[in-house]
Structure formats: C-alpha cells, structure tokens
Amino acid sequence: MIKGFRQRAERRVLMAAEQSVGEELRGLRARVPQVAGALAATVDGFVLAEDMAPARTGERPEAEPLAALTAAALGLAFRMNEATARGAFRELLIHGELGYVATYAAGSSAVLTLLADDRINVGRLHLEGRRTAARIGALVAAVQGPAAPHPVGDRPSPEHRPPLERRRLPLERRRRNAPAPE
Incomplete structure (x- = not known):
C-alpha cells in the first residue's frame, strides 16, 4: 500500500515537468533532423513527454510500449x-539495420530514448543526447525538490553509491588528460 502511494506521488511530481521536458525534446529534434523520435520516461516506464515522427513504414511508434521497453x-x-x-549506467546504444536507438540516463528518476536514422553522425547523436538528458534530469530534479524519494527498484540506495557527478569525473579527466585531484 505504501509503495503504491509513493509511486503515484512520484508520478504526479514528474508529470509537472511534462511541458518543459516536451520543449526540450522538440528542441532536440529541431537541432538534429535525423532524430526521428524522442521519448522521456521515468525509470519505471511511465511516459513524461514524447515527440515522435512516423517511421519509414509510415507507422508512428507508440510511446507507452517504448517507455516500458526502455525501462526493461x-x-x-x-x-x-x-x-x-563498468561503473554507473550512462547510456545504451542499439544499432539496427535502419538506424539507432539511444538511451541516456537523465538524472536518477528519468531516462531519454532517441530514435535516429541510419545516416546520423553518432558523435552528434551522443553530444545532443547527453546534453538534452542532463537538462531533462535537471528539470525533473527541480520539480521533485530535495525531499523526493529515490526511485523504487533493484538499484542500490544512494548512500551506497557516489553522486552521479563524482562518478563521471574520472572519465572526463581521462578525456582532458587532467590530473586526478589529491
């Protein structure tokens, strides 16, 4: 009973960010025309916002099943x-015959999934996907506030893992050849 109440309360809070998240998705698709679809969802598979174009087959992907598959x-x-x-999850890339499906962590409560054509520059896909995911994560965190519960699931509690920002530092230092802090 308490778990169900917590999940419903969390969904209500996240849905408050829907308009801002939708604007982020539309902006991403405007900047990168090869991205045919964008979906922001909660980590438990509920749609926050979506911006999908019809696929090559003429059918438009459905957001709810895609959100559930993204969570899985x-x-x-x-x-x-x-x-x-390999550390904390950051992104997942699937390359199919007709294009890519890219999934990016968007904070601790949300995830961004992008559907891209096969002619996309994968580096650009990652660049724009990571930036948009960071903005979506910030929007969701701002709506949740500091007292928001951590998402329910199999994940270790936040007390057992360093913050996401600290987990990313070693990789960023390697890319910039920066020395590790003392």
Whole structure:
C-alpha cells in the first residue's frame, strides 16, 4: 500500500515537468533532423513527454510500449554495468539495420530514448543526447525538490553509491588528460 502511494506521488511530481521536458525534446529534434523520435520516461516506464515522427513504414511508434521497453533495457544495462564493473549506467546504444536507438540516463528518476536514422553522425547523436538528458534530469530534479524519494527498484540506495557527478569525473579527466585531484 505504501509503495503504491509513493509511486503515484512520484508520478504526479514528474508529470509537472511534462511541458518543459516536451520543449526540450522538440528542441532536440529541431537541432538534429535525423532524430526521428524522442521519448522521456521515468525509470519505471511511465511516459513524461514524447515527440515522435512516423517511421519509414509510415507507422508512428507508440510511446507507452517504448517507455516500458526502455525501462526493461535500462534494468538490463544497469545490471550488465554492475556485473562487468563498468561503473554507473550512462547510456545504451542499439544499432539496427535502419538506424539507432539511444538511451541516456537523465538524472536518477528519468531516462531519454532517441530514435535516429541510419545516416546520423553518432558523435552528434551522443553530444545532443547527453546534453538534452542532463537538462531533462535537471528539470525533473527541480520539480521533485530535495525531499523526493529515490526511485523504487533493484538499484542500490544512494548512500551506497557516489553522486552521479563524482562518478563521471574520472572519465572526463581521462578525456582532458587532467590530473586526478589529491
């Protein structure tokens, strides 16, 4: 009973960010025309906002099943990261015959999934996807406030993991060849 109440309360809070998140998705699709669809969802598979164009087959992907599949893929990617000691989940890229599906962590409560044509520059996809995911994560965090509960799931509690910002520092230092802090 308490778990259900918590999930409903969390969904109401996240839905308050829907308009701002939708604007972010539309902005991303305007900047990168090869992105045919963008979906922001909660980590448990509920749609926050979506901006989808019809696929090559003429059918428009449905947001709800895609959000549920994203949550399932997120769970698998998270477990694979842990099993292989690769640190915290950041992104997942699937390359199919007709294009890409890219999923990015957007804070601790949301995820961004992008559907891109096969002719996209993958570096540009990652650049724009990471930036948009960071903005969506910030929007969701601002709506949730400091007292928001951590998402329910198999993930370790935040007390057992360093903040996302600290987990990303080593990779960023390697890219810039910056020395580690003392």
